[in-house]
Amino acid sequence: MSTAPALPPLPGAPGGPALPSVEELLADAVAVAVPMRVRFRGTDLRHALLLRGPAGWAEFSPFPEYGPHECAAWLAAAIEAGWQGWPAPVRETVPVNATVPAVAADDVEAVLARYGDGITAVKVKVAEHGPEGELVPGSREADLARVRRVRALLPHAQVRVDANAGWTHEQAVDVLTELEDVGLEYAEQPVPGIEPLAALRRQLRERGVSTRIAADEAVRKETDPLAVARADAADLIVVKVQPLGGVRRAAAIVEAAGLDAVVSSALDTSIGLAGSAALAAHLPRLPFACGLGTGALFAQDVCDPAWTPSGGMLPVPGVSAPEPDPVLLRAVRADAETCAWWARRVHGAHAVLAAQH
Numbered sequence: 583m584s585t586a587p588a589l590p591p592l593p594g595a596p597g598g599p600a601l602p603s604v605e606e607l608l609a610d611a612v613a614v615a616v617p618m619r620v621r622f623r624g625t626d627l628r629h630a631l632l633l634r635g636p637a638g639w640a641e642f643s644p645f646p647e648y649g650p651h652e653c654a655a656w657l658a659a660a661i662e663a664g665w666q667g668w669p670a671p672v673r674e675t676v677p678v679n680a681t682v683p684a685v686a687a688d689d690v691e692a693v694l695a696r697y698g699d700g701i702t703a704v705k706v707k708v709a710e711h712g713p714e715g716e717l718v719p720g721s722r723e724a725d726l727a728r729v730r731r732v733r734a735l736l737p738h739a740q741v742r743v744d745a746n747a748g749w750t751h752e753q754a755v756d757v758l759t760e761l762e763d764v765g766l767e768y769a770e771q772p773v774p775g776i777e778p779l780a781a782l783r784r785q786l787r788e789r790g791v792s793t794r795i796a797a798d799e800a801v802r803k804e805t806d807p808l809a810v811a812r813a814d815a816a817d818l819i820v821v822k823v824q825p826l827g828g829v830r831r832a833a834a835i836v837e838a839a840g841l842d843a844v845v846s847s848a849l850d851t852s853i854g855l856a857g858s859a860a861l862a863a864h865l866p867r868l869p870f871a872c873g874l875g876t877g878a879l880f881a882q883d884v885c886d887p888a889w890t891p892s893g894g895m896l897p898v899p900g901v902s903a904p905e906p907d908p909v910l911l912r913a914v915r916a917d918a919e920t921c922a923w924w925a926r927r928v929h930g931a932h933a934v935l936a937a938q939h
Contacts, residue, residue, distance in 0.1 A: 588834075589831050589834045589835065589838070590828075590830045590831050590834060592654070592655075592658045592827055592831075592935060592938060593657075593658050593661045593662075593665075593935055594935040594936050594938050595935075595938040596938075598938075599661070599662070599665070599666055600665075601661070601932070601935055601936060602635070602661060602665055604928060604929055604932050606635075607633055607635075607657075607660075607661075607928055607932070608633075608925055608928060609634075610633065610634040611631055611632065611633050611634075611921075611924070611925075611928075612631070612632045612906075612911055612915060613629070613630075613631050613632075613915070613916035613920050613921040613924045614629070614630050614631075614632060614851065614884060614911065614914045614915060614916055615627045615628070615629050615914055615915075615916045615920065616628045616629075616630065616851055616880050616881075616882055616883060616884065616914050617880065617881040617882055617914075618879055618880060618881060619696070619878075619879055619880065619881045620683050620685060620693070620879065621683070622683045622707075622849065622876075622879055624713075628643070628849055628851070628880070629643065629646070629916065629920065629924075630642070630643035630850070630851050630853075630854070631643065631924040631927075631928070632851070632853055632884065632906060632911075633660050633664050634664060635661070635663075635664025635665040636664075636665060637663070637664055637665055637666055637667040637901075637902055638663065638664060638667065638902030638903050639663070639664060639853050639902075639903040639904070639905065639906060640659075640660040640661070640662075640663035640664030640665075640853065640857075640903065641660060641663070641824070641850055641851060641853040641854035641857070641903075642656055642657055642659075642660040642824075642924075642927075642928065642931075643656065643824065643848065643849075643850060643851070643854060644656040644824070644825075644927070644931075645848075649930070650927075650930030650931050650933065650934050651934055652825075653927055653930060653931035653934075654931045654934035654935050655824070655825055655826060655827040655831075656824045656825065656931065657928065657931040657932060657935060658827040658828055658831070658935065659823050659824045659826070659827055659828040659829075659857065660824075661828075662827075662828035662829060662830065663828070663829075663853075663857050663902070663903060667901040667902050668829045668857065668860040668861075668864070668899075668900075668901045668902065669829060669830060669833075669860075669864050669901070670864070670901065671860065671863030671864055671898045671900065672863060672864060672865075672866070673863050673868070673898065674863075674897070674898050675895040675896060675897055675898060676845075676859055676862040676863055676868060676872050676874070676895065676896050676898060677702060677703070677868075677871040677872065677894055677895055677896075678703075678871055678872045678873070678874045678875040678891045678894065678895065678896045679701075679702075679703035679704055679705045679740070679742070679871045679872070679873055679875060680693075680694055680697040680701045680703070680704045680705070680875050680878070681704070681705045681707070681873065681875055681876055681878075681879065682694065682704060682705070682706045682707065682728065682732060683707050683879070684707045684708070684710035684718075684721075684724070684725075684728070685728065686724065686727075686728075687724070687727035687728050687730070687731040688731075690728060690731040690732055690735065691731075691735055694732070694735060694736070696878045696879075697875060697878055697891065697894075698891075698892065698893070699893060699894075700891075700892070700893035700894035700895070701736060701739055701894055702739055702740060702871060702894045703739055703740040703741075703742065703767065703870075703871035703894075704732050704736060704739055704740070704741050704742070705742050705743070705744050705770070705873055706725075706728055706729050706732055706741065706742070706743050706744070707743075707744055707746075708721075708725040708728070708729070708743045708744065708745050708748070708757070709721060709725065709745035709746065709748030709749050709753075709772075710724075710725075710748070711748055717748065717753075722753070722756070722757060725743075725757060726757065726760060726761065729741065729743060729761055729764060729766075730764065733764050733765075740767040740871065741764060741765070741766055741767060742766060742767045742768050742769070742770060742796075743761070743766060743769050743770065743772075744769075744770035744771065744798070745769065745770065745771060745772045745773075746770075746771060746798075746799065747771045747772075747773060747774035747775075747798075747799045749772050749773055750773065751773055751778060751781060751782055751785075754769070754772040754773050754782050755782065755785055755786065755789070758772065758786060758791055758793050759786070759789060759791050761793070762790075762791050762792070762793065766793045766794075767793075767794065767870070768793060768794035768795065768796045768817065768818065768870075769793050769794070769795055769796065770796040770798050770820055771796065771797060771798040771799045771800065771820070772795070774799065774800075775800060776797070776800050776806070776809050776810055776813050776815045777813060777815070779795055779797060779800060779810070779813075779815040779816055780813045780814055780815035782795065783795045783814070783815060783816070783817075794816075794817035794818060795815070795816045795817055796816055796817065796818045796819065796820050796844060797810045797815060797816035797818075797819050797820065798819075798820035798846070800815070800816075801819050801820065801821065801826075801835070801839075802825055802826075807819055807835050807836070807838055807839030807841070808838055808839060810839065810841070811839050811840055811841055816841065817841070817842075818841050818842045818843060818844060818870070819836070819839055819841050819842075819843050819844075820843070820844045820845075820846045820873070821835060821836055821843050821844070821845055821846070821861070822845075822846050822847065822848045822858070823845075823848075823854070823857045823858050823860075823861050824848045824850070824854060824857070825848060828857075829857060829860050829861045829864060832845075832861050833861060833864055833865060836865060842867065842869050842870065843865065843867075843870075844870045844871075844872060844873060845858055845861050845862040845865070845868075845872040845873070845874065846858070846872065846873030846874065847873055847874050847875075847876040849876055849879075850876070851877075851880070851883055851884045851885075852877055852883050852884055852885035852888050852889035852890075852903075852904065852906075853884060853885070853903045853904070853906065855874055855876070855877055855889040855896075856889055856899040856903040856904055857899075857903065858872070858874050859872075859874060859889070859896050859897070859898050859899055860898065860899055860900075860901070862874065862896075862898075863898040871894070872896070874891070874896050875890065875891045875896070877889050877890040878890050878891070882910065882913060882914055883910065884906040884907065884910050884911055884914060885904050885905070885906050885907055885910070886907040886909075886910055889904070
């Protein structure tokens with residue numbers, strides 16, 4: 583692996599782009615609550631704050647449990663989108679996978695139908711956990727049935743699974759060995775942490791299981807991709823624009839890791855999805871379909887047309903996000919209490935960026 587290149591500085595850091603004031607960030611901000619077609623990542627509503635800067639619209643949507651330090655990278659990504667713009671693309675469209683949440687096997691066909699024709703890859707959510715953090719009873723059998731249903735419906739598609747670090751080592755070995763006949767493209771973050779990923783990958787290879795391992799949750803700080811590569815813990819990394827601080831920083835992290843990357847969504851609205859598509863369009867190599875079809879999981883969105891795939895492909899936005907539709911914005915606008923909550927989160931993340939030295 584080559585020497586890691588320096589990452590682009592965050593807004594407000596020495597040598598980095600200017601950090602807009604909180605007042606400027608919030609001047610045209612719109613808090614939205616977008617309804618989901620099916621429950622996903624434990625939620626029926628995806629909350630986000632849309633910002634508008636001189637370069638265009640931006641999204642700030644860290645998940646509710648994230649504190650100011652985690653949120654700072656998400657705010658940096660929004661500042662890049664709205665106040666700097668994205669780097670020029672090298673391709674006009676990007677391939678995307680369909681996403682199947684942890685639904686019953688009988689419901690898989692209806693979920694896939696929302697993606698239309700041309701599906702070449704499907705990500706299947708597995709290892710669903712309940713509100714207390716425990717695996718849902720019967721999840722192993724449900725996971726196996728869901729994956730096999732996808733394979734039966736789409737025999738020629740690439741099928742990948744995403745456990746969101748929800749399995750123990752033993753559970754991951756068991757299920758991935760059982761699914762070896764499906765021919766999985768890869769398993770995304772089956773267990774938590776870098777060393778556990780490396781141990782799982784070694785044991786699967788010893789068993790003759792050929793499924794690749796992808797690191798997702800383990801890739802959250804700029805040092806993590808290097809640690810993943812050095813530990814031989816994964817065959818590829820999953821990168822998301824908002825948690826990694828923007829398109830330019832995510833691209834630099836991919837280069838530093840020296841591993842192939844899958845660009846994926848953080849369950850963004852169409853504004854955030856456009857940023858993810860901008861990253862996928864900017865990377866020199868794009869060997870895997872991107873996890874950017876999650877717009878199909880929304881019952882409503884903020885753009886018309888929504889940033890959803892057609893024929894298995896997603897258009898590239900250029901260097902700025904599309905304009906949200908005013909009518910759709912009004913329909914999903916959040917209440918005053920939620921707006922105030924978002925303003926507090928922006929203040930907290932902004933303070934972290936402002937404190938850089």
